[in-house]
Amino acid sequence: MTDLLLQAEGLTKSFRKGRTSRLAISDISFSIAPNTILGLVGESGSGKSTTVRCLLGLERPDSGTVTYDGHELTAGDQAAWRRFHDDIGMVFQDPYSSLNPRMTVERIICEPLVGRTAPRDLRERCVEMLELVGLSADHLGRHPRSFSGGQRQRIAIARALIARPRLLICDEPVSALDVSIQAQVLNLLKSMQETLGLTVLFIAHNLAVVRYMCDHIVVLEKGRVAEQGSREAIFEAPATDYTRSLLEAVPRTDPELERARRAARRNTLSTSRSSS
Ligand SMILES: Nc1ncnc2c1ncn2[C@@H]1O[C@H](COP(=O)(O)OP(=O)(O)OP(=O)(O)O)[C@@H](O)[C@H]1O
Ligand SMILES: [Mg+2]
Incomplete structure (x- = not known):
């Protein structure tokens, strides 16, 4: 009955440092509607990875809940965690270290399905995925070093999607x-999202990238949500000085962002005028 796929509610996590403990994230709440892209942005150390690790169950939050598809995972239901993990595909930052250099492209891409799919169907699925990401059957026997x-990021995307994740x-x-090929990979991710009806959690520093990709944006500052809202709201009328x-901080090379920046400045001026 829920129209939200994934919800974080009040996630808080601290790490012990010597005899004191420091809050890494505090009271983080957001939700992702199916078939949308949610962007999580913030400076280095703002808590993006900790938030994702709590969402995935890799860290146990001090408090707060994670709910997937109507089931509260943090209540400790192992079967619900398993279903959640089966529904997830992941793409990491560095395609040089995330692909095993000793494996062929076919093994890399098929690995998530080994033991779950008949071996004779694996190659067919693999070729289908390769073509979907703009590569071909000729690449099956090659190793990552030749890409x-x-x-390589296309191969990583094929691997992330071969088990048909929802998220x-x-x-x-x-x-x-x-930089010259970032746009191609972003376009690929966007078209995969649309074609496969994926729900995406997208973590990034770069606001131009977030603006291009995301429907809803959560801005993290020092472990807290500074603000969140639709792409339009965040870029046309950012509510906080941090945003x-x-x-x-974005280099002035993107005309769209430059426009957003000017609008934001006008907005600040008119707010400070009306409040004085
Ligand atoms: N395992 C850990 N032990 C101790 N402190 C940690 C641990 N993981 C994260 N932190 C601290 O929590 C805070 C948030 O870190 P986190 O890695 O979540 O930030 P981030 O937004 O992902 O940063 P980056 O953009 O650099 O990846 C930082 O102050 C970090 O030092
Ligand atoms: Mg991180």
Whole structure:
């Protein structure tokens, strides 16, 4: 009955440092509607990875809940965690270290299905995925070293999607790539999201990337949600100085962002005028 696929409610996690403990994230709440892309942004150390690790059950939050498809995972139901993990595909930042250099492309891509799919169907599924990400059956027997960074990330995407996940988690998926090919990989992710009806959690530093990709954006600052809202709300009328400073920090090469930045500045001026 829920129209939300994944919900984080009040996630809080601290780490012990010597005799004191420090909050890494505090009271993080957001939800992802099916078939949408949610962006999690913030500076280094703002708590993006800790939030995702709590969502995935890799860290146990001090408090707060994670609910997937109407089931509260943090209540400790192992079967619900298993179903959740079966529904997830992941794409990591660095396609140079995330692909096993000793495996062929076929083994890398098929690995998530080994033991779950008849061996004779594996190659067919693999070729289908390769073609979907813009590669071909000719690449099956090759090793990662013979591919460029962008092609490796395509292989990583094929691997993440071969088990037909509902939820794709992308952790800085283009920040290790050459700027000239980032757009191609983003376009691929976007078209996969649309074609396969995926729900995506997209973690990034780069606001231009987030603006291009995401429907809803959660801005993290020092472990807290500084603000969240639709792409339009965040970029056209950022509510906090922190978000404005993130916008300011983006190199002025993107005309769309430049427009958003000017609108944000006008907005600040008119707010400060009306409040004085
Ligand atoms: N295992 C850990 N032990 C101790 N402190 C940790 C641990 N993991 C994270 N932290 C601390 O929690 C805070 C948030 O870190 P986190 O890795 O979640 O940030 P991030 O937004 O992912 O940063 P980045 O963009 O650099 O990846 C930081 O102060 C970090 O030092
Ligand atoms: Mg991180």
